[in-house]
Amino acid sequence: MITSYEFDKLPQPPVEVVEAYISFPWEGMTEEKFVSLLKTFGEYWETRGQDPETWGMFAVLVVAHQAGGGHMGMSIQFCNPNGTCRDLTVLNDYLDRFLQCGSPASPADGTGHAGLAARKDAGDPLCSGVHTVRRRNWLDATGGNNSSGSSTRAKYKSAYMKRGFTQAEARCIYKHMTRTIPNVDLRGSVIEIDSYGGAINRKELLETTSVAQRASVLKLQFMTFWGDPEDDAGRLQWIRDLYKDLYSGPDSDPDHKETPWWSSRHEGCYINYPDRDMLSYTYWPQLYYGQGELYPFLQTVKRKYDPNNIFHHAMSIRP
Numbered sequence: 001m002i003t004s005y006e007f008d009k010l011p012q013p014p015v016e017v018v019e020a021y022i023s024f025p026w027e028g029m030t031e032e033k034f035v036s037l038l039k040t041f042g043e044y045w046e047t048r049g050q051d052p053e054t055w056g057m058f059a060v061l062v063v064a065h066q067a068g069g070g071h072m073g074m075s076i077q078f079c080n081p082n083g084t085c086r087d088l089t090v091l092n093d094y095l096d097r098f099l100q101c102g103s104p105a106s107p108a109d110g111t112g113h114a115g116l117a118a119r120k121d122a123g124d125p126l127c128s129g130v131h132t133v134r135r136r137n138w139l140d141a142t143g144g145n146n147s148s149g150s151s152t153r154a155k156y157k158s159a160y161m162k163r164g165f166t167q168a169e170a171r172c173i174y175k176h177m178t179r180t181i182p183n184v185d186l187r188g189s190v191i192e193i194d195s196y197g198g199a200i201n202r203k204e205l206l207e208t209t210s211v212a213q214r215a216s217v218l219k220l221q222f223m224t225f226w227g228d229p230e231d232d233a234g235r236l237q238w239i240r241d242l243y244k245d246l247y248s249g250p251d252s253d254p255d256h257k258e259t260p261w262w263s264s265r266h267e268g269c270y271i272n273y274p275d276r277d278m279l280s281y282t283y284w285p286q287l288y289y290g291q292g293e294l295y296p297f298l299q300t301v302k303r304k305y306d307p308n309n310i311f312h313h314a315m316s317i318r319p
Helices: 031-046 089-096 138-143 167-177 203-207 229-246 276-280 284-289 294-305
Strands: 016-025 057-064 071-078 132-137 153-161 189-195 218-226
Touching (some): 031 057, 031 189, 057 089, 057 167, 167 189, 167 229, 189 229, 218 229
Antiparallel strands (some): 057 189, 189 218
16 A cells, blocks of 8 residues: 655756657558557657657557448657657658548648658558647646546456557457457447557666566457347457457467567566456566566565554455
């Protein structure tokens, strides 16, 4: 239980940020276009996204199930590492990788083009026509994006990725995001794919924190939301089938199938997206805390301060 925080020196927040949003409609979204979208997103963060000058940019691609109709979307928030938004070169370069999308709106104050200018040789469209690009006060942009929504039933799963998506992974995701199950409404089922890395991947943090994942470029959150308890079985079937299928592909570890076990491509799961399904694997603590000495160390802390296991839940540190 955390009761207080102490900071030696708080970081200086930016005054403003530039936000962009791109829409990807399901109408006309072929499997090949879907694969191209996921690979374009993942390859950027695996390669260009490792450059410190890109670390002022965060992008999240929300892949919504086709059952919801409409579209999928990508949100981007950007500022330069020095906290200003004067130079939009990095943002423009990123958006230009999705040039198939047509022409967006410019930043509200007209400063910089903020990307996606139309181009005749751009190929088939991946996303819809008008895209929102705007400047906002940093505090408003950060606080305004936080909302827990209405109370509902939900299931979550997670994974870290050290590289972008393979063809097989992208096709597997497409299969399940277009899948139908008789008498099961899959609206509200999504995969949220966050850009990751930057200063988070400083190796020395392994020695001072309880987070073992320090080499990933993407973090995935698998989610499905519904309201009627009678839909529990169908929703759980869908998300479990997706997860097991995705991590049982040709590159999966035969001793750890159905999970994003630590490898050259994956880095386990995120403990703050609780998933009791993982308790069925004897190695579940290592999925969350790595294969090193972190989990045994946390166990010693647990035994010292809570030897009677008073503070516990299904996925808490075992004494």
